[in-house]
Amino acid sequence: MPAQIIQTNPAPFKPVALNSITLDIIENALRNARAEMDAVLFRTAMSPGIREQHDAFPMIANHEGKMVVGQFGSFIYGFIAGYEGTIEEGDVFLTNDPYSVNGAVSHLNDWLTMMPIFKDGRIVSWAAMFGHMTDNGGKVPGSLPTDAAQIFEEGLQIPPVKIFRKGELNTELFSLLVRNVRMPHWNRADFDAIIAALRLAERRVHEMIGRFGVDEYIAAMQEMLARNHSAMSTIIKMVIPEKAQSFEDYIDDDGVGMGPYKIACKMWREGDKAVFDFAGTDPQSISSVNFLLNEEMFKMFLGAFFINLFDPQILFNDGFYDLVEVRIPEATILKPLRPAALSCRTHLLGRIFDIMGGVLGQGAPEALNAAGFSDSPHLMYSGYDKNGEWYQLFQIGFGGVPGRPVGDGPDGHSMWPAFTNVPNEYLEAYFPMRIVEYSSIPDSGGAGKHRGGNGVCTAYEFLADGQISIHDDRWLTYPWGVNGGAPGARSTKLLKRKDGTQEWLPSKCDRVKVTDGDILYFNTWGGGGWGDPLQRDAALVAADVKRGLVTREGARRYGVVIAADGSVDEKATLALRARIAAERPEPQLFERGGTIEELRARCKEETHLEPPKAPVFAKRYQRKAAA
Numbered sequence: 306m307p308a309q310i311i312q313t314n315p316a317p318f319k320p321v322a323l324n325s326i327t328l329d330i331i332e333n334a335l336r337n338a339r340a341e342m343d344a345v346l347f348r349t350a351m352s353p354g355i356r357e358q359h360d361a362f363p364m365i366a367n368h369e370g371k372m373v374v375g376q377f378g379s380f381i382y383g384f385i386a387g388y389e390g391t392i393e394e395g396d397v398f399l400t401n402d403p404y405s406v407n408g409a410v411s412h413l414n415d416w417l418t419m420m421p422i423f424k425d426g427r428i429v430s431w432a433a434m435f436g437h438m439t440d441n442g443g444k445v446p447g448s449l450p451t452d453a454a455q456i457f458e459e460g461l462q463i464p465p466v467k468i469f470r471k472g473e474l475n476t477e478l479f480s481l482l483v484r485n486v487r488m489p490h491w492n493r494a495d496f497d498a499i500i501a502a503l504r505l506a507e508r509r510v511h512e513m514i515g516r517f518g519v520d521e522y523i524a525a526m527q528e529m530l531a532r533n534h535s536a537m538s539t540i541i542k543m544v545i546p547e548k549a550q551s552f553e554d555y556i557d558d559d560g561v562g563m564g565p566y567k568i569a570c571k572m573w574r575e576g577d578k579a580v581f582d583f584a585g586t587d588p589q590s591i592s593s594v595n596f597l598l599n600e601e602m603f604k605m606f607l608g609a610f611f612i613n614l615f616d617p618q619i620l621f622n623d624g625f626y627d628l629v630e631v632r633i634p635e636a637t638i639l640k641p642l643r644p645a646a647l648s649c650r651t652h653l654l655g656r657i658f659d660i661m662g663g664v665l666g667q668g669a670p671e672a673l674n675a676a677g678f679s680d681s682p683h684l685m686y687s688g689y690d691k692n693g694e695w696y697q698l699f700q701i702g703f704g705g706v707p708g709r710p711v712g713d714g715p716d717g718h719s720m721w722p723a724f725t726n727v728p729n730e731y732l733e734a735y736f737p738m739r740i741v742e743y744s745s746i747p748d749s750g751g752a753g754k755h756r757g758g759n760g761v762c763t764a765y766e767f768l769a770d771g772q773i774s775i776h777d778d779r780w781l782t783y784p785w786g787v788n789g790g791a792p793g794a795r796s797t798k799l800l801k802r803k804d805g806t807q808e809w810l811p812s813k814c815d816r817v818k819v820t821d822g823d824i825l826y827f828n829t830w831g832g833g834g835w836g837d838p839l840q841r842d843a844a845l846v847a848a849d850v851k852r853g854l855v856t857r858e859g860a861r862r863y864g865v866v867i868a869a870d871g872s873v874d875e876k877a878t879l880a881l882r883a884r885i886a887a888e889r890p891e892p893q894l895f896e897r898g899g900t901i902e903e904l905r906a907r908c909k910e911e912t913h914l915e916p917p918k919a920p921v922f923a924k925r926y927q928r929k930a931a932a
Contacts, residue, residue: 308388314426318368319520323528331513331525332620336579338509339363339374342434342502343723349501351494352439353735354699357727361436361499365506367526368428371623376723377605379623380409381419381431388465394423395472400465401441404456405645408599411654412647413447413460414441415895416496418468420503422510424519430526432506434499439699440487443648447774448486451560451813453593453646461485469500487687488697533608537806540611541579541628541842544665549573552663553585554676555901556652556920557781557917559592560813564917565637565782565901566590568656572664581607581664582632588922588930589638593646594813596641596653600631603657610661614672634928649813652778655679655720659784662707663895666787670894675757675793675833676784679719682779682796682829686819688771691735696769698736700727702777702827703757705750707784708835714758716745716854728904737769741824746831748793748859753790753834754841759854760794760829767819774873777812779830780912781904782897789892791862799826809913837892838863839882843873862884 342363350356364375372379384398384406403411410417417435421428441448443460453459461482468475481494483489514522551571558564569585569612581603589595604626612619615771633640638653659676666673682704688698702859703726706714719725729740742764775798781790798810803822810817810825819825846865849855857867864882866874898904908916 308385309391310385310428311391311393311881312427315429318523320612321520321524323521327517327521328525328528329926331517331522332529334513335365335374336510339365341509342432342506345505346434346436346498346502349494349498350436352699353490353617353727353731354439354701355436355498357731358701358724360701360724361434363502363506364433365491365510366431366433367530368523370431370432371530373526373529373622374620375622377602380406380417380599381433383407383601384407384465389758390467392421393471394421395469396467397469397500398465399463399468401461401463403647405464405595406496408597408602410435410702411597411650412449413443413456413462414515415500416463418499418503420507422513423505424511429514429522430510430518432503434502434651436495436499437699437787438486438495439697440490441493441821442485444771444831445774445815446487447683447699449648449683449685449774449776450772451649451776452816453648454591455644455645457644459593459646459648467648487695493524503644529620530622530624533622534628536616536619537608537611538577538628540615542609543573544576544669545572545574546668547574548816550664550667552660552667554656554659554663555782556594556656557778558811559590559594559812560649560811561592562918563592563920566594566659566920568639568653570660570664571692578628578630580630580632583637584634586639587633587920589636589641589645589927590920591923593649595638595641595645595647595650596650597641597647598633598653598657600633601626602847603631606657607661610658610665614671632926636926648743649776651681651683651776655681658720667894670788672710673787674709675707675714675751675753675787675790675835676712677757677793677832678704678718678830681720682777682778683775684765684827685768685774686736686738686765686771688769690769696736696771697731700732702761702763702829704760704796704829705784705831706753707832708751708753708757708786710755710788710819710835713756714750714832716750716759717761718758719782736838737767739766739768740764741766745826745854746828747832747854747856748862749794750832750854751784751786751791751793751834752838752862753786754836754838755790755834756841756849757784757786757790757793757832757834760796760831761836763827765825765827767823767825768821769777770818770820773819774816775810775813775817775827776816777829780812780914781908781917782901784830784833785898786833787928788833789837790896791838792898793831793833796830797826797828797912799828800824801826811914833896839886843878847871847873
């Protein structure tokens with residue numbers, strides 16, 4: 306039963322014709338309001354994950370709940386359809402439960418708020434914001450246990466509730482929520498900052514309506530959605546063929562010793578509609594790597610991918626969603642059944658971008674991207690400092706963006722363009738740690754005509770006894786190269802103890818005890834290369850060597866010999882390139898660095914870690930996924 310929306314003014318909005326100037330002013334005002342929401346949040350939040358890294362996503366939607374400006378797509382329409390209660394002026398809704406909103410948020414740390422914006426008794430817009438809370442309770446600090454078997458182990462589950470009712474905060478409920486987290490002052494501050502961002506959006510919407518009129522405002526939002534629909538329709542017809550194309554990729558393991566897990570996708574076009582079918586994807590995991598992929602979220606990923614690739618001037622919104630059909634079988638790792646654990650979902654979430662690149666690019670290899678930094682690796686560090694105060698860090702690492710048709714992949718970048726790093730000075734000022742090294746990892750980007758971006762080495766020296774958790778991937782499989790480009794380097798995690806011993810850590814682990822003086826080398830992976838490395842301008846290779854991004858030995862992967870003075874040895878380079886071209890196998894469209902069986906066989910030698918065992922799936926999920 307859908308929610309009951311209480312509006313004291315039943316009058317419908319009147320259709321009006323807008324001139325282009327008014328439309329542009331309203332569009333840019335909405336874009337600015339979205340940016341202001343971010344600014345308010347980042348300046349008033351306390352946790353470094355939101356304040357410094359910007360792990361939060363704002364949205365302003367139309368009166369029906371369709372996102373007009375934002376980043377993560379709209380979840381409001383689904384919320385309205387499933388919420389059993391009233392929606393009134395002054396209400397603000399809070400949830401973090403992926404299963405209550407069909408994956409609109411993907412794990413319990415993301416606290417999602419939604420607020421209807423009323424004007425003269427009618428809903429004229431919605432504002433929404435969610436941010437990653439550093440802690441949400443559960444069995445480990447940070448609330449992201451790698452070995453969780455059910456979502457109950459991951460902390461508080463908040464179904465959609467009215468956290469504000471007619472403008473009044475439900476203080477008893479909120480006190481209950483923050484009582485169950487390890488950093489209540491951070492959760493309070495971050496929540497207040499999120500609400501302040503919603504209030505800012507409401508104020509800006511009222512100002513626009515006051516200037517142009519409510520019917521004009523509604524009409525402008527509808528036109529912005531229609532323009533997106535038109536642009537995306539053209540791109541879909543241009544890019545997606547009627548003949549089906551398929552692609553598969555993997556996440557390496559599940560944190561409890563099993564893997565890899567396969568994601569399969571088939572794509573084709575039926576008339577004006579693009580169809581993406583994930584049949585053949587592995588059944589849901591018994592561990593926490595499952596990702597409840599909301600169909601609308603996938604459409605959002607697709608829209609962002611298309612717009613960035615073909616025309617960044619297109620306003621990204623929900624206008625095109627009826628042009629895409631997404632089919633995800635239940636009981637798979639992309640559509641797990643409750644109460645499956647979800648806390649390690651970031652690896653599958655990121656791998657969706659590689660899947661999109663692989664399936665979309667086969668029909669047009671010249672437009673194909675390599676695989677890149679398709680993840681948000683996490684480090685959690687917690688304990689009591691020397692003053693007896695509890696500290697708790699959640700940080701997202703950066704890596705190499707893939708080589709692309711238009712050029713090299715950036716070094717040390719984030720999967721999400723809006724994310725920023727936590728400054729090392731901030732870490733050293735507020736946590737018992739010292740950053741010993743923070744550098745690009747030479748040669749970690751895959752060789753190609755366009756080089757893949759390098760990963761990042763961050764060496765953390767711990768200055769207090771505590772424990773760490775790590776979430777990462779691409780330690781077994783490689784970020785693949787394309788069109789003859791080489792794969793990027795894998796990730797590694799090396800813990801050097803104060804006593805001189807060292808330990809290679811798995812990419813997913815919890816409760817690793819560290820002591821004062823231990824150093825963790827947290828190395829992220831590089832992006833795959835694009836195109837034949839022998840076609841790269843030798844002068845660019847020499848420049849990369851000079852900048853420390855490629856070593857002299859690494860330059861030979863491009864067939865380039867660097868002289869003692871740093872210049873290109875032209876004669877030796879011509880000879881080396883001729884020899885490599887004569888000896889190498891035929892370049893592949895996708896270069897994965899070996900089959901899964903080959904990677905398993907070489908795993909111990911190359912990674913210092915035992916290969917994961919083949920996944921074991923519950924029979925009931927196998928049957929349901931196959932059906």
